[in-house]
Amino acid sequence: MIIRSNTVNLLKRLSKYIKKLTKTKKTTIKDIANVLNISPAAVSKALHDDSRISDKTKAAVKTVAKKLNYQPNHLASALRRGKSNLVGLIVPRTNSNFFSSVVQNIEEVLNKKGYNIIITQSNESFTKECSNIDTLLFTQVDGIIASMANETIDLDYFEKIKSKGIPLILFDRGENDLNVDYVGINDYDSSHMIIEHLVDQGCKRIAHIGGYRHTRIFNNRVKGYIDAINKHNLPLEDELLIESSLTIEDGREKMEQLLALENRPDAVYVAADYAALGALQVLEEHQIRVPQDIALVGFGNEPFTALVSPSITTINQHSAEIGKQAALTFLERVKTPGAKQTLNKIIFEAELIVRDSSNKKG
Amino acid sequence: MIIRSNTVNLLKRLSKYIKKLTKTKKTTIKDIANVLNISPAAVSKALHDDSRISDKTKAAVKTVAKKLNYQPNHLASALRRGKSNLVGLIVPRTNSNFFSSVVQNIEEVLNKKGYNIIITQSNESFTKECSNIDTLLFTQVDGIIASMANETIDLDYFEKIKSKGIPLILFDRGENDLNVDYVGINDYDSSHMIIEHLVDQGCKRIAHIGGYRHTRIFNNRVKGYIDAINKHNLPLEDELLIESSLTIEDGREKMEQLLALENRPDAVYVAADYAALGALQVLEEHQIRVPQDIALVGFGNEPFTALVSPSITTINQHSAEIGKQAALTFLERVKTPGAKQTLNKIIFEAELIVRDSSNKKG
DNA sequence: CAAATCTGCTTAAACGTTTAACTAAATTTA
DNA sequence: TAAATTTAGTTAAACGTTTAAGCAGATTTG
Numbered sequence: 001m002i003i004r005s006n007t008v009n010l011l012k013r014l015s016k017y018i019k020k021l022t023k024t025k026k027t028t029i030k031d032i033a034n035v036l037n038i039s040p041a042a043v044s045k046a047l048h049d050d051s052r053i054s055d056k057t058k059a060a061v062k063t064v065a066k067k068l069n070y071q072p073n074h075l076a077s078a079l080r081r082g083k084s085n086l087v088g089l090i091v092p093r094t095n096s097n098f099f100s101s102v103v104q105n106i107e108e109v110l111n112k113k114g115y116n117i118i119i120t121q122s123n124e125s126f127t128k129e130c131s132n133i134d135t136l137l138f139t140q141v142d143g144i145i146a147s148m149a150n151e152t153i154d155l156d157y158f159e160k161i162k163s164k165g166i167p168l169i170l171f172d173r174g175e176n177d178l179n180v181d182y183v184g185i186n187d188y189d190s191s192h193m194i195i196e197h198l199v200d201q202g203c204k205r206i207a208h209i210g211g212y213r214h215t216r217i218f219n220n221r222v223k224g225y226i227d228a229i230n231k232h233n234l235p236l237e238d239e240l241l242i243e244s245s246l247t248i249e250d251g252r253e254k255m256e257q258l259l260a261l262e263n264r265p266d267a268v269y270v271a272a273d274y275a276a277l278g279a280l281q282v283l284e285e286h287q288i289r290v291p292q293d294i295a296l297v298g299f300g301n302e303p304f305t306a307l308v309s310p311s312i313t314t315i316n317q318h319s320a321e322i323g324k325q326a327a328l329t330f331l332e333r334v335k336t337p338g339a340k341q342t343l344n345k346i347i348f349e350a351e352l353i354v355r356d357s358s359n360k361k362g
Numbered sequence: 363m364i365i366r367s368n369t370v371n372l373l374k375r376l377s378k379y380i381k382k383l384t385k386t387k388k389t390t391i392k393d394i395a396n397v398l399n400i401s402p403a404a405v406s407k408a409l410h411d412d413s414r415i416s417d418k419t420k421a422a423v424k425t426v427a428k429k430l431n432y433q434p435n436h437l438a439s440a441l442r443r444g445k446s447n448l449v450g451l452i453v454p455r456t457n458s459n460f461f462s463s464v465v466q467n468i469e470e471v472l473n474k475k476g477y478n479i480i481i482t483q484s485n486e487s488f489t490k491e492c493s494n495i496d497t498l499l500f501t502q503v504d505g506i507i508a509s510m511a512n513e514t515i516d517l518d519y520f521e522k523i524k525s526k527g528i529p530l531i532l533f534d535r536g537e538n539d540l541n542v543d544y545v546g547i548n549d550y551d552s553s554h555m556i557i558e559h560l561v562d563q564g565c566k567r568i569a570h571i572g573g574y575r576h577t578r579i580f581n582n583r584v585k586g587y588i589d590a591i592n593k594h595n596l597p598l599e600d601e602l603l604i605e606s607s608l609t610i611e612d613g614r615e616k617m618e619q620l621l622a623l624e625n626r627p628d629a630v631y632v633a634a635d636y637a638a639l640g641a642l643q644v645l646e647e648h649q650i651r652v653p654q655d656i657a658l659v660g661f662g663n664e665p666f667t668a669l670v671s672p673s674i675t676t677i678n679q680h681s682a683e684i685g686k687q688a689a690l691t692f693l694e695r696v697k698t699p700g701a702k703q704t705l706n707k708i709i710f711e712a713e714l715i716v717r718d719s720s721n722k723k724g
Numbered sequence: 725c726a727a728a729t730c731t732g733c734t735t736a737a738a739c740g741t742t743t744a745a746c747t748a749a750a751t752t753t754a
Numbered sequence: 755t756a757a758a759t760t761t762a763g764t765t766a767a768a769c770g771t772t773t774a775a776g777c778a779g780a781t782t783t784g
Binding site for chain 4: 026028029030040041044045048072073075076077078079080081
């Protein structure tokens with residue numbers, strides 16, 4: 001009968017509390033403690049499956065927690081433990097397939113480990129990037145995973161992250177100078193693969209519309225282009241190597257520039273798909289056959305590259321793997337909080353996807 | 363000389379603290395208070411420009427704060443004030459131009475008011491959407507702005523947000539049944555505009571590849587289609603009205619289906635741009651002239667619609683305005699926390715962008 | 725069978741801010 | 755010039771958790 005009367009008592013206390021709670025706000029650990037006549041500390045431990053709490057108490061705590069619709073206060077726990085379980089993300093933009101896929105995979109991996117992510121966009125602007133960093137630090141994130149804006153040259157703001165002692169992981173657009181983890185693809189080799197392929201298709205005069213060389217990945221693509229051109233004893237001329245911002249409009253403009261040359265190229269390798277699309281439009285407008293007259297290769301495997309006609313040959317950047325690896329690298333870093341960050345590169349080999357825009361052999 | 367010696371003292375205390383801080387972690391309000399020999403409360407008030415703190419003290423606090431590189435602990439302040447200054451976003455995906463633009467504009471408006479946003483993606487999955495809601499509630503967001511997944515029919519999880527008493531604002535994909543704020547465009551009218559335009563181009567047999575009708579916006583587009591067709595005394599036939607998931611593949615499939623008809627349509631209105639692109643591919647493959655043989659209209663004004671050839675006529679959804687308005691609506695709601703949420707629709711008129719795929723008059 | 729160990733809790737402090745309530749001194753008002 | 759008000763702070767509690775330290779009582783060990 002003792003058990004029976006205990007149960008009755010519990011029910012009474014419970015209903016009393018439920019009434020009270022409808023008037024007030026949220027259930028806290030204290031409420032559960034009061035219902036069960038134990039200390040809040042015991043409740044906290046029970047909820048975390050601490051070994052020093054009996055199974056009976058654990059079970060009781062959990063059922064009461066459910067009954068009272070208890071939701072842990074994330075802020076309080078984060079404050080006490082000194083970590084927020086939030087990871088900040090900074091990407092140039094989210095409406096590119098590459099970045100959104102990276103983000104999705106980072107999210108997937110981190111969610112499983114109890115982390116949530118805050119996504120911010122820099123829109124390729126240095127100023128916005130800086131304010132994003134401030135925002136994330138202010139929000140007490142446990143780490144930051146970032147891909148730099150095109151504009152970014154000054155790295156003081158990223159140093160700020162490092163100096164706070166929270167992990168910083170860079171992907172795609174990164175800087176060795178920062179001495180932090182980096183995840184990306186081999187841009188240098190990718191250029192080689194592209195040139196190799198174009199040579200294989202019989203192209204003899206290959207132009208490159210590249211990105212700004214102060215951004216390492218674009219510089220690496222340019223270096224790969226130069227070395228591969230030299231390797232094959234093809235003409236390496238200033239007029240064939242163009243630096244640009246790689247927007248669609250820029251792709252159009254630079255393509256017009258190439259078409260205006262006395263000695264036109266028979267292939268153009270554009271360092272980003274959107275710019276390649278702009279270039280393709282211009283080629284069509286000039287009724288130049290692609291790939292017969294001029295072959296075209298892009299970079300990034302944006303979905304539309306498979307959809308336009310002719311479909312565009314491009315490089316698959318393994319966004320999913322990059323995202324996963326960036327997340328895993330972060331998880332590795334938070335394991336040993338005090339540790340000094342060191343340069344640690346993880347490089348995936350890219351994959352060339354040959355499509356109609358460069359496939360002369362059909 | 364008193365001032366002089368005070369300054370000297372301050373400097374001493376400051377340097378002492380700076381030394382200490384290099385060893386320990388972050389500057390807190392207490393550190394600043396110690397340096398200046400005032401109470402932490404005074405520091406807090408000074409930093410918030412409380413009128414009961416002298417200008418002199420305010421200035422002193424602010425300079426010391428800067429010197430010590432003070433960053434307010436967002437968690438502590440959020441815990442104390444009972445709000446996190448975080449707003450949760452749930453979108454089906456971020457790699458569509460519409461959603462990323464909405465997100466960007468929400469961010470812009472809210473950042474100015476001191477809010478940060480947490481973006482989550484549902485990937486059109488109901489399960490993921492539910493877990494996103496849990497995540498956001500767990501993170502103690504001050505409000506949620508969401509666009510529903512295609513799959514979502516059961517609204518219990520959204521009711522959960524409401525029952526927590528935090529503002530919920532829906533945009534684009536919403537449900538009247540929830541009785542919350544909604545921001546979107548007039549889908550019904552948009553269909554009318556499209557049919558009007560096609561009729562104007564001389565089309566007489568217009569098909570519609572629509573979305574799932576349980577999603578209100580797609581249902582509204584279908585209803586608009588039906589009413590407009592009737593209004594113009596055009597044939598309204600089952601075989602011309604197709605329900606689909608509106609992916610590219612689905613667009614291809616349904617277009618094939620339409621082409622297999624004995625009595626083919628002379629125009630197709632597809633309720634999403636990606637599906638319209640799939641349809642366009644199929645038309646090209648069948649060497650059907652667009653718009654001469656069959657005119658095509660999409661929905662959403664994705665960037666590629668202007669870039670493919672023929673460029674695709676589509677509907678501009680005013681993503682920027684929708685984002686801004688959603689954010690402003692949230693800000694309005696948090697002003698009066700206890701207030702019951704009510705149905706409050708803000709509807710923008712959409713804009714038809716006529717391009718080559720439907721322009722027979724050239 | 726006394727000492728050591730284990731079990732299952734409790735106590736109390738801490739995380740860094742904010743804020744209601746108080747106070748002492750300075751200033752204004754009647 | 756005494757009373758009232760203003761100024762510029764201080765004090766202490768609170769937000770909801772977590773956790774180190776402590777402590778009875780039960781069990782094991784030598």
